Amino acid sequence: MTRNPDRCPTHPGELLREDVLPATGKSKAEIARLLGVSRQHLYDLLAERKPVSPEVAVRIAKLFGTAPLFWIRMQGAYDAWHASRKVDVSAIPTLRNVPGASATA
Template identity: 70%
Template structure:
């Protein structure tokens, strides 16, 4: 079997972890209200994550990782990639010099 490295163009935003979670939830066979209860978060917090209005915090990543069985790391990496991509485009760093070690 041939393996291919997935490449995302630099202008394409990384996927928000809420979008991934929204794709996974139907396969769990439980309503979102029950998923929120199982995670120990409010229904509104879950809906805000799914609609990409709120980030996945480390605490929530640990909960989601336990629920779906893949651990918190992947959820935190997705959120970090999403946040970094937006920061690179929104924060003006033009006045900050790049220093090099002597």
């Protein structure tokens, strides 16, 4: 199944807020303590006001038994989707056949 390019990817905070944290039965304050981050930082992440940094991704991955790259890629997809709609690239040419460059966008 191909992803709809017009649909914004899910922010990792939404996944944590809607699915992961409720499944633990623990309070947000307890999760913040276990992660070693402030409650405010966790609340900002859950409200999608802050991104998941690589450092926080490592903490989340350890706590929930996942891979850090899962959280980093999820954040990257979210950030890239927004950037591609905000940044004007109309004046930048596309170079073809550059060795080492990926053919996928």
